[in-house]
Amino acid sequence: MHEKLDQADFRSRIAFVGETLGPFFLQDPVKGDARAAFEAVAALDPHEAGEEWPFVSDEHAERYLALMTEGLAEGVDNDDLVWEYRRLFIGPAKKPAPPWGSVYTDRECVVFGESTLALRRWMRENGIERTTDEKTPEDHIGLMLVLLAWLADAKPELIEQYLGDHVLTWSSHFLEQLADVAEQPFYEGLALLAKESLEGLQSELEIEVEYPRYYR
Template sequence: MDENMQDGRDMLEGIAFVGETLGPFFLQDPKTGEAGAAFQALAALDVDAAAAEWPFAEETEAHGDLALMKEGLARGIEDDDLVWEYRRLFVGPAPKPAPPWGSVYTDRECVVFGESTLALRAWMRAQGIERLVDDKTPEDHIGLMLVLMAWIARNRPEVLDDFLRLHLLPWSSHFLDELAEAAEQPFYEGLARLAKASLEGIQSERALDVAYPRFYR
């Protein structure tokens, strides 16, 4: 196999790994969600070994971020501290300190289902990519977009750069900075920092020129 072709496949596999590994942590309640096995695996993680293998982020940065995540799980997944922090950040009912939807930051009215959400929906429809969730859930949730990134890397790699450049990268770093600042539990601070480092590393590796919007929040 041509070496460049193998490198390209390895990069796509790394992108899929990032999306599949991190996406569920933004989407799933630590106690009642479907990612219990992933939380348990992270709680038992060898941070040194994982940081050395983590794609797209510098080893020292990945080590610090993974250590924060493991620290947050050290009290156990059943600890209500982690559960309530997830619900405070991503569920409500109180106003969320860092809402996980892109249009909240890029739409002048700071609304869910804003213009960027509709643009992503139209792009997915044009590409024949099915929604991952029901019509009532905005497609531009960070967790959904990470999972979708993984799916595209595995199934539609020819449109991956457009997805990243046009729909995910324009707002992800801004949001993840907001989330890291808002997090009061080390797991979610580490998650935000690792996701940011990974996405920015992907952007660099794929040499993507991203036009950043004005942020209204």
């Protein structure tokens, strides 16, 4: 285990990233359970919050948080925000950047592909049970961020393997695409902040990743 994972502060920063960002990929701003989280971001001072955000430079974190607060300037109930979430993550139209890893790494570009099954096997082998949302494939970026936070609290010795084998293999590729197709600043900022947070964590832990071929 990396020596930094012995530090409670380092684990708490990892948990903060996963707990804070994960719900925004999983929850509808209006119908979901994350309304308070959206409202908390709306009230942020991007400069102050950027100085505190872990694993990302202050300047970049401020820029991405400013995009997120801009996207919330008209309130959580704003139609543009709500419909953008549904366009990006729900459908029914074809999603411009699907949030599941196997869509990018599986030759057939399918949900529940081999990378999903590999993550499921890894979770089972390490005694990790799903506690919410049994229908969504395990390699949904939101679920993976929430699991990262859980690992930081419960099984920190697994973080490097989880990131190196299951998250970082596709997260930057997907999140860059998501930022490109987002038409609402909140989700552009969210994608960029998540991307650089994971990449910053990769750098701090010195994780070497074997990147797969992308089919999308």
